Amino acid sequence: MQVMALPPEPWPTGIAEQLEPLVRRVLAPNPSPYTFTGTQTYIVGAEDKVAVIDPGPADEAHIEAILAAVGDAQVTAIMCTHTHRDHSPAAAPLAERTGAPIVGCAPLVIESDLPRSDEAFDPTYAPDRVLEDGEAMTGPGWTLRAVHTPGHTSNHLCFALEESGALFTGDHVMGWSTSVVIPPDGDMGHYMKSLERLQSRGDTVYYSAHGEPITKPQQLVRGMIGHRRQRENQILRLLGERARPIPDFIPEMYKGLDPRLNKAAQMSVEAHLIDLERRGLVARSEHVWKTI
Known part of the structure; x- marks a missing residue:
């Protein structure tokens, strides 16, 4: 596996960081050998209605940090790229607090008594709407379109922010490590086809769930395929x-x-x-x- 060394602490856990006019991120307090410094939740929107991408683990401090970052805005969608336990468990409690629908990937739970080296699946995930490839959620000044990218998991989606050229890549392409592909649900053939699909797109920056923004996405994907x-x-x-x-x-x-x-x-x-x-x-x- 290709991995980066951890950056020196302190990490910006719980702090809303502005990445571009429409995008902020909040780092969850769940660092590990498989999550780097933690899972990054993204808030998309600059006006009164926003979307939350990958709300992360059901950690009360992290949920409070998301709500603080949202402020007086209305959360109109809680969007999940996939259902590993470091990505989607906060969706349900966040929906209870905000009234927002949970949308994005399909539910998926793989039962296994084998030791897992990724985060196991979230059995609590219950979306109000599953986005098909190409479907979009919209708000004032923002459009998030689903891009089906199976491989890391069969239900994995990326979300393209059409107004800025950003792509939220979840765990499909990360800013610190190559993605783990674990059978039986993870599929290397599908993963490679999904990488090739991203290589054919014109996205200008990737925001992954772990690691820093990827500012040369085509170069990175080409290297990952190689x-x-x-x-x-x-x-x-x-x-x-x-x-x-x-x-x-x-x-x-x-x-x-x-x-x-x-x-x-x-x-x-x-x-x-x-x-x-x-x-x-x-x-x-x-x-x-x-x-x-």
């Missing part, structure tokens, strides 16, 4: 040497990896292997993979 292709080639090369189980790939492919990210790396390799298997390039027998 990075994933490099990982795919590494897997094929290693399998060309001998058949092996997934844990055997990690020391060769992820030198110097934080041990806390080992499971995430294994799941990323598994996602690549499943995609290669679908394409007829590799096969498995029990827990051992080989080339065809």
Whole structure:
């Protein structure tokens, strides 16, 4: 995995930061090896009606920080890119406090007793409206249009702010790390197609749920596609040497990896292997993979 080192503290947790005339962000107090300094909630709108994107964890201090940033404005939409527990659980309590509808991605809960290396799914998420690809929410001076980007999760959406050229990318493209793609719901083939879709767009800046704004988005996406292709080639090369189980790939492919990210790396390799298997390039027998 490609990750950045944490910036020095203090981080701007709970503080509304103005990123551009229509966009503010509020950092949630949930830092971790998988969320960087925390989940970033965005408030879109400069007048009396605003949208909240990725309200984050159901943390009372964070909800209060969002409400303080909103001030006297009316929240007309609470929008979620996907339903991992660091993104959507605050939607329900925020809706209760504001009366705003919850809109955006479809509900999705994957039941599993396996240890997860991302944030598990939010079973409380109940949208009032699911946005289809290309549908939009509007307010005074702003339009947020849904862009379906499956891969990190099957229900993942990005939201394009048409007035400024910004794209809210959730976890699909992040400002600090490559996205984790975890089977069975995460799909590497879909993820690559979604990256290619973003590369074909003309967005000028990405605001992700974790990390700083991405000011050269096309360059970054091109590099991410190249990075994933490099990982795919590494897997094929290693399998060309001998058949092996997934844990055997990690020391060769992820030198110097934080041990806390080992499971995430294994799941990323598994996602690549499943995609290669679908394409007829590799096969498995029990827990051992080989080339065809």
